[in-house]
Amino acid sequence: MISKQEVKHIAKLARLGLTGKEIEKFQRELSRILDYIEKLKEVDVSKVEPYIHPIKMENIMRKDQAKEKEIEMKKKLIEMAPEKKKGYLKTKSILK
Amino acid sequence: MDLTDLTIKEAHQGLVKKEFSALELTKAYLDKIEKENKEIFAFLTVNEDLALSQAKKIDDFIAEGKKISILAGIPCAIKDNILVKDIKCTAGSKILENYIAPYDATVIKKLKNQEAVILGKTNLDEFAMGSSTENSAFGPTRNPHDKSRVPGGSSGGSAAAVAGNLCCFALGSDTGGSIRQPASFCGVVGLKPTYGAVSRYGLVAFASSLDQIGPITKIVEDAKIVFDAIKGKDEMDSTSLNSKFKIQKSKLQIKIQNLRIGIPKEYFVKGIDPEVEKVIKGAIKKYTELGAKIEEVSLPHTEYALPAYYIISSSEASANLARYDGIKYGYSKFKIQYSKFKSLLDVYLKTRGNGFGDEVKRRIMLGAYALSAGYYEAYYLRAQRVRTLIKEDFKEAFQKVDFILTPVSPTPAFKLGEKITDPLTMYLSDIFTVSVNLAGLPAVSIPCGKVGNLPVGLQIIGRAFEEEKILKIGKLLEDYELR
Numbered sequence: 001m002i003s004k005q006e007v008k009h010i011a012k013l014a015r016l017g018l019t020g021k022e023i024e025k026f027q028r029e030l031s032r033i034l035d036y037i038e039k040l041k042e043v044d045v046s047k048v049e050p051y052i053h054p055i056k057m058e059n060i061m062r063k064d065q066a067k068e069k070e071i072e073m074k075k076k077l078i079e080m081a082p083e084k085k086k087g088y089l090k091t092k093s094i095l096k
Numbered sequence: 097m098d099l100t101d102l103t104i105k106e107a108h109q110g111l112v113k114k115e116f117s118a119l120e121l122t123k124a125y126l127d128k129i130e131k132e133n134k135e136i137f138a139f140l141t142v143n144e145d146l147a148l149s150q151a152k153k154i155d156d157f158i159a160e161g162k163k164i165s166i167l168a169g170i171p172c173a174i175k176d177n178i179l180v181k182d183i184k185c186t187a188g189s190k191i192l193e194n195y196i197a198p199y200d201a202t203v204i205k206k207l208k209n210q211e212a213v214i215l216g217k218t219n220l221d222e223f224a225m226g227s228s229t230e231n232s233a234f235g236p237t238r239n240p241h242d243k244s245r246v247p248g249g250s251s252g253g254s255a256a257a258v259a260g261n262l263c264c265f266a267l268g269s270d271t272g273g274s275i276r277q278p279a280s281f282c283g284v285v286g287l288k289p290t291y292g293a294v295s296r297y298g299l300v301a302f303a304s305s306l307d308q309i310g311p312i313t314k315i316v317e318d319a320k321i322v323f324d325a326i327k328g329k330d331e332m333d334s335t336s337l338n339s340k341f342k343i344q345k346s347k348l349q350i351k352i353q354n355l356r357i358g359i360p361k362e363y364f365v366k367g368i369d370p371e372v373e374k375v376i377k378g379a380i381k382k383y384t385e386l387g388a389k390i391e392e393v394s395l396p397h398t399e400y401a402l403p404a405y406y407i408i409s410s411s412e413a414s415a416n417l418a419r420y421d422g423i424k425y426g427y428s429k430f431k432i433q434y435s436k437f438k439s440l441l442d443v444y445l446k447t448r449g450n451g452f453g454d455e456v457k458r459r460i461m462l463g464a465y466a467l468s469a470g471y472y473e474a475y476y477l478r479a480q481r482v483r484t485l486i487k488e489d490f491k492e493a494f495q496k497v498d499f500i501l502t503p504v505s506p507t508p509a510f511k512l513g514e515k516i517t518d519p520l521t522m523y524l525s526d527i528f529t530v531s532v533n534l535a536g537l538p539a540v541s542i543p544c545g546k547v548g549n550l551p552v553g554l555q556i557i558g559r560a561f562e563e564e565k566i567l568k569i570g571k572l573l574e575d576y577e578l579r
Contacts, residue, residue, distance in 0.1 A: 007461070014414060014464040015421070015441070016457055017449030029458060030465070032520050037403040040478050043485065050480035051487060053305055053335075054291035054536030060334045076198040081424060091423050092440040 001031045099124035100261035104318045107264055108166050111158060118154035118169030122147050122213050125171045129215065129262050137237045138247075138257040140176050141184050142216035147171065150213045157211075166321055168211035173263035175254050176217035177224055177300040178309065180204050187300040188222040188232040188250075191420045191427050191451030201298020202333065203267060203309050203326040210325055215263050218253030222453045223417065224274055224302045226250050227525040230516045231455045238512070239282060241549055245509040248278030248525075254312045255282040265322055266312045271302050272405050273504070273529025275310045276541040280504035280553025283543045285570070286312045287319045288529075290560045291536035292337040294323075295330030303412035304335075306405075306533040316542065316571040323563055339561040352386045352572065358393035358497030363528055368506045371547040376503045379544035379554045382576050383501070391497055395489040398531060400482050405530035406523060407466045407479035414463030417456070422447030458519060487535040490557075499569055500557040502528050504541045508550035528555060538563045542570040544577075 007027045011018045018026065075087075083090035099121050102110065110116050126144055133139050154169035174180055177187040179197035181204070186192045200208065207214070221231035229237040229252025237252045239245040240260035247256040251268030255278035258266050268275040270288035279286025287310045294309045301307065311322035329338045359380060364373060384390050419425065422443045427450065437443045452460070466475035493500060505525055515522045532539045537560055541553035554573065558566035 002465075006465075010461045010465045010468065012445075013468060014460045015418075015444040015448050016452070016460065017445030018457075019449075022457075026458060026461060029519055030461060033406070033458075033462060033523075034465075036520055036523075037407060037475070039403050040400055040407070040475075040482055043397065043400055043478075043482055045478055045481035045485070048481040048484050050477055051483035051534075052480070055335060055337060057335070062331075073198045076196075077424075080195060080198075082422065082427075089423055092437060092443055094440055 002027060002034060098261075100128050102264065103315050104166065104170055104264060104313070104321050107170055108168075111154070111164065111169050114158065118151040118158070118213070119148065121169060122151035122171050122215070125215055125263060132260060132262060135238060135243060136240055136256050136260050136262070137235055138218055138253045138260065138262055139173065139216045140186060140188075140219050140234055140253070143183055143214065147213050147215050150211070154211055154213075165210045167207065167325055169213055170264050171213045171215045172207065173215050173218045173254055173257045173266040174204065175220055175251050175266070175268045177220060177269060178204060178267055179298040179300075180214060180217065183217065185217065185300070186234070187224070188220040188234065189452065189456070190233045191447070192425065193233075195425065197298075199298065202295035202330045204298065206326050218251070218257055218266060220253055221250035222456050223300065223413070224250040224269055224271055225413070225455050225459055227273070227277060227522055228510070228512075228515065229253060229278070230512065231453055233453055236512055239509045241283060241551060242509065245511055245550070246281065248281035248505070248509060250274040250278075251286075251312060252278045255279050255284055255286065258282070258284045258312050258314060265314070265318050267309055267322075267326070268312045269299055269307055269309050270533065271306045271409060272533050273526045275312060276504050276529050276539060276553065276555060277525060279312055279541040280543075281509040281551065283546075283551025283553075284312055284314060285316055285319045285543070286310065286541045286553075287323055287563065287567070288532065288539050289323060289327065289563055290538040291533075292335050293327050293339065293538070293561065293563065295328070295333040295336045297330055297332035301416040303409035304416065305412060306409055316567050316574050319540065320564065320567050352383075352388050355388040355499070355569075356497040357383055357388045357390050358493055358500045359390060360393050360395045360398065360493065360500060360502060362395050362398035363502040367524070367527070368503060369508070369547070372503055372505075372507060372552050375545035375547060375552040376554060379573060380501055382573060386572060386576065393493040393497055393500065395486075395493060395531065397482065397485045397489050401486050401531040401534055402523065402527050404479040404482040404486065405526070405534060406462065407475050408483060408534070410459040410463035411466050411476050412463070414460045414467065417460055420448065420451065422451075427451040455519065483534050486531055490531075490535045490537060494559050498558075499566065502555045502557065504528060504553040504555045508547045508552055532557055536560060538566060540566050540570050542573055544573060
């Protein structure tokens with residue numbers, strides 16, 4: 001069983017603003033889901049390496065160059081942002 | 097002749113032989129969407145003008161006597177988590193309600209190169225999280241076979257559009273069964289390709305080590321045509337590959353007598369609807385009649401696949417969905433009040449708290465929990481170790497057999513509202529499909545019978561990059577049903 005305090009803590013980590021009612025609901029639901037997931041503890045994994053990725057990965061290099069098309073795309077992306085100024089995204093101040 | 101009934105090849109031949117024009121073909125689908133989409137709600141966006149102008153272009157090609165590709169002028173539908181340039185892409189979420197795709201996904205670029213006609217974007221569970229399409233922020237899709245039931249999910253809009261003849265073929269995406277399960281519920285063919293076979297560039301990310309785009313079609317042959325059109329290495333997705341195992345043409349002449357088919361005993365246990373089990377066993381029997389050798393195999397870690405899947409996919413989702421922060425991607429509801437926020441944290445909390453639906457919130461929190469200090473080893477790392485065991489189970493089984501047959505889902509399509517209030521029960525709908533994603537393998541759902549009027553799909557799992565082979569095996573069953 002996960003506590004209400006823990007739900008609040010995770011919600012904050014995940015940057016989700018929840019109402020009191022939601023916290024109660026998710027406490028119930030996440031507890032049930034986590035109980036089910038406890039099943040994983042039955043498996044002996046002491047000698048097993050964790051899986052990293054479905055395919056063998058290798059580094060792929062390319063030139064660090066701006067492309068004409070990407071500049072076009074940047075304009076479109078910024079256009080869709082809720083707040084912008086002179087081609088930049090605007091946010092609330094980060095440093096006080 | 098009902099033009100919306102045609103398969104890709106039939107429609108292509110009709111165009112080439114000038115039995116009908118591309119414009120007539122596209123209009124037939126648009127009319128049908130106009131009449132039926134209100135009830136089925138397979139489409140979120142229909143782009144009529146673009147579709148018609150594309151169709152006209154094909155008619156000009158044909159009039160000029162140009163050779164057209166197999167997909168030219170063929171009307172298709174695209175799951176609304178795949179970007180089509182200048183068209184809205186919502187991922188079924190309020191948080192992307194007004195997001196206009198600034199570029200084409202690689203799969204879309206490939207379809208456009210072949211001059212396919214894109215009719216519109218289809219409904220899905222928000223961010224592809226769900227098994228019924230009821231988690232869409234814009235309302236549920238209904239199953240064309242029984243409108244009181246769900247089409248499955250998360251590619252429910254795409255599967256319902258194909259089953260209801262609202263498009264000739266569709267693209268879906270599959271993270272834990274999201275192509276195969278709706279294909280099974282709607283009685284159509286759905287292929288989840290090998291991880292890396294199809295570029296994910298332009299797919300709204302859910303769980304990046306599991307997501308794959310694939311076709312949903314009326315028949316097996318169509319699935320092969322679409323898969324061939326969209327597959328291949330892409331410089332925009334460094335996890336995409338060209339198939340390393342080029343299968344020789346001669347090897348594709350499958351001799352059924354030489355086939356070894358595995359039935360994993362762990363897939364026929366409690367929890368499966370007895371009627372579904374009967375249909376699946378009937379399909380397996382048909383392969384025996386055709387001369388295949390059926391063997392029992394064991395995938396001993398099957399029961400741990402679902403909990404491992406929910407930890408891994410939710411962890412990846414919690415990281416992937418961090419980008420919806422109210423700054424880069426807006427949530428328009430707050431646009432005007434932006435100045436009223438107290439702090440940056442306030443912007444995050446309110447945008448995400450209001451913009452995401454319940455299922456997305458649950459999974460983000462589950463993932464954040466599994467990755468958080470003190471729980472990482474117990475949950476995330478353990479799940480990744482179990483994932484290794486699941487992959488090894490398949491490796492071992494594929495030393496004995498060439499294919500593995502299982503049900504796609506333990507039940508046929510369920511009623512709208514039946515499972516939506518109980519997230520864990522909903523998760524269990526994916527119990528037979530998630531292992532394949534964890535192991536990165538290809539699998540296809542083939543319609544193999546019905547329970548009452550509800551379709552049931554057989555899942556055929558193959559070795560990595562053996563899509564062509566599993567489709568051949570699927571076709572044997574399709575041909576058998578047509579005999």
